[in-house]
Amino acid sequence: MARLRPLILLLAALAPLACVTINVYFPAVAAEKAADRIIEDVWGRQPDGAPAAPDTDTGSEPPPQSRAAPLWLAALQWLVPVAQAQGGQPDLDISSPAIRRITGSMEQRHGELKPFYETGAIGLAADGTLAVRDLNSVPLPQRGRLRQLVAAENQDRNQLYREIALANGHPEWEDQIRQVFARRWVEKAPSGWYYRTDAGQWRQKG
Numbered sequence: 001m002a003r004l005r006p007l008i009l010l011l012a013a014l015a016p017l018a019c020v021t022i023n024v025y026f027p028a029v030a031a032e033k034a035a036d037r038i039i040e041d042v043w044g045r046q047p048d049g050a051p052a053a054p055d056t057d058t059g060s061e062p063p064p065q066s067r068a069a070p071l072w073l074a075a076l077q078w079l080v081p082v083a084q085a086q087g088g089q090p091d092l093d094i095s096s097p098a099i100r101r102i103t104g105s106m107e108q109r110h111g112e113l114k115p116f117y118e119t120g121a122i123g124l125a126a127d128g129t130l131a132v133r134d135l136n137s138v139p140l141p142q143r144g145r146l147r148q149l150v151a152a153e154n155q156d157r158n159q160l161y162r163e164i165a166l167a168n169g170h171p172e173w174e175d176q177i178r179q180v181f182a183r184r185w186v187e188k189a190p191s192g193w194y195y196r197t198d199a200g201q202w203r204q205k206g
Helices: 005-023 028-043 071-087 097-119 140-167 171-188
Strands: 122-124 130-132 194-196 202-204
Touching: 028 097, 028 171, 097 122, 097 140, 122 171, 130 140, 140 171
Parallel strands: 122 194
Antiparallel strands: 122 130, 194 202
């Protein structure tokens, strides 16, 4: 027991540090995977959009320890996966009832929005929302409906980013989730759709 006492003290000292480090980490790859799944649900699979974020093997067991490895190193390598499992999820949870309701609403609305994407009347804004780009290209009787659609879509998108952060226990991640979605909306969009840069310039995706 006396020989194990230093190891126990080491684990006790490292455990809080490991958990704090993992808790503040934003899982960018997992956020991209979540964004791609939601975008494909809302838009359907786009033939010329960017591929989905690579799927990383987050559930595999750690490699077996070498017999020559020191006992303290083996214990430390065991501690880190435990801290990761307790402090952060390898994949973002996007299955809450609120998220499913929002994405279902967006999916139903997309059929009406798609023609306006294709004509360039609307485009993807840099903050992860939609923006009216050329209202003059829309027949007068349809302009009111277009404004309603864009307002409803933006309300859903803003709620979506918030709900994903809340569902994963990290409300402070909302802005980072928004940034990931803003990039992936553009990267997954078909050729010919418009997007607005951070500088406020409209560009057509090639």
